[in-house]
Amino acid sequence: MKLVPLSELKVGESGIIEEITDPWASIKLIEMGCLPGEKVTVKLAAPFRDPIAIEISGNLISLRRAEARNIVVKIMP
């Protein structure tokens, strides 16, 4: 088990959200369903690898890589 920023995940990889480190972005993210304990999958990366789109409880959410860096996820080795 390993903790990494969501921005490190490749398309198709999943993890469980551990915490969100930026306090302001966290409210926006929590509102949209990015909660600690939720499973998150990276579904798409835009050309030039940024932004990315993640799937979380059935919703597709787009965010910039810099914003994804604030989401720490747990991945199974």
Place this chain on the structure above:
Amino acid sequence: MSEKLKITLIGNPNTGKSSLFNALTGLNQRIANFPGITVEKTTGYFQLPNKQEVQLTDMPGTYSLYPKSKDEAVPFEVLTDPHHPHYPHLVIFVADSANLKRNLVLLTQLIDLRLPVILVLNMIDQSVAQGIDVDIEGLKDFLGIPIIPTNARKKKGIQELLEVIQKGVDVSSGTFISTDKPSPIPLETLKEELHLCNAYQALLSLQQSIVHAGSKKDTFKRTIDELKADYNFDSGTWQREDLLYRYKKVNELLKIYVHQRNEPAFKRRQEKLDAVLTHKVGGYLIFFAILFVIFQAVFSWAEYPMHLIETSVSWLQHWSHAHLPQGILNELFADGILSGLGGVLVFIPQIAFLFFFIGMMEDTGYLARVAFLMDKLMRGFGLNGKSVIPLISGTACAVPAILATRNIEQKKSRLITILVTPLMSCSARLPVYILLIGLIIPEQYVFGFLSMRGLALMGMYLLGFLSAIGSAWIFKVFMNIKEKQYFILELPVYRSPNWNNVWITVFKKVKTFVFEAGKIIVAISIILWFLASFGPPGKFREINAKYDSISKTHTLTESQVSSAMRSEKLQNSYAGVLGHVIEPAIKPLGYDWKIGIAIITSFAAREVYVGTMATLYGIEGDEPDISKLKGSMRNAHFDNSTEKVYGVPTVVSLLIFYAFALQCMSTVAVTYRETASWKWTLLQFTFMGVLAYVASFIAFHVLK
């Protein structure tokens, strides 16, 4: 009951909220901004079966009641303040049935604010297609509020909704979360002290440091600040805790009342679409193909209806000149008011075409993918993915383009997009460019097929694009907007477009433009008419007398006399006087006072430059002969000098001036309407003016 029943419509983004709004009110909608900000306030009206009138206000889509910017604060302010003019008698909460977990969080906040609320489970057809099974009866009993399943796009469930509204809705019997639980602060005491209605309102007031209390505002604010200090209350932490706790409770609830069967076909289709539409090559190709069609529509297809509008207005003007009693009032009506109205109406086709496409892209869910594709390219310039469509549309016309910036949620990016869009070379500049380029560039071909004039024209478009991008970057560096900029957005599920929604979008945009920006345009056009048709009275009498005698004694044709008189009148009008007044300022750019007059009159629209020049040089007829005009311009001298006016330095300088200066009252009007601020409107006007002046000055002196 004669008083209107006030209902507020609220919900997450992408829940089909506007479909429901449209289904309830049809075209009976009024659009304005909330005071001081650019959040669209749509109010609609309809009747219940018992003839009770209802006023329905649409709130911007929001995920929770916690505002993160001034614009997002609207639902919070309306729903937590019983004295607010829009505080509703009833709230309709629209939820996406396939997405209840996230949707219900906001609903629980409304329940805890003790608002009477109806839960509309919209897009119920889609959740069925996805294998989601909602136990509506069970959920209704648990929440203690009415629940209506609907499919607003197909107008299903609307009748049932109307009946429930008519029957009346009570506040649910209990709160969803007992509010003392997550807060150690004595909320009940605070509630009493601030005369609030309930504990959750007290908690929200504490978190936002906002009190709605009119005269006692200052004392209340102090109470709140003291309490926050006493309990070491951190708003961010509490908002997070509150949301997480609500999610937890909603999750427990959904485990009981919502069941999901596995239905992978739906998801596979969606994923396939995304694989194609956001593909790193294919995605751009498709987007550029769509842009090309939009461009064609706004640039060429719109020409026909625009031409029709122009001919009709000009026919009306002629008719009024010929058939209404002659005099100043007639001239004011025909040349001031009618031409102003024409200036407003002529934009309708372009606005309609552009918003037909934007409405469709938004309704299908494609627009969010465009933002996703283009974001990285635009970000470096302080813009974002959604700025692309306004910028490209700006090459046709800045007016619809600026209206299209509403889709950009990030305040700073939106503002920058508005400020730089008029730098893109619009179609009104085209006649000016063609005339001026024709004066200095010979009709020759490079390599036998590349027209030199065509290349020069392309250069002008390139100049516009580069200056827009460059200015965006400058604004990004110097603009000080404190609000945090996020680019976190939902990529909604793909849907086939609903034509009713698309059509209403077009209708709303056209109506907004005509009634809001139209007022300013007509007013300015009347001023311009006055400046160009009146002058110091003595001078005008002399001119009239002179041409009276000329027509009696000379053998000139009537048309020659009248064009000479028009030319002399314009030269001596207030606009002419102003042209002389500003001559010292524009002389360093290589212009004479006649160009000064044209610069003033072309504020009505840039292409007026050509007509003004034709009048000034006495070219006869209603449709001036361009080659004759070019001839006269080529021979024009500066006053008291043998030096020609239209040499290469002056023409290049003038081209640059028209490329950069904000010579367009309609754009000014639209910028004001879309920024709700004279500060940004003036900044844009001044910035473009200074840029135009400096660049023309440099060009003139380098080439001289």
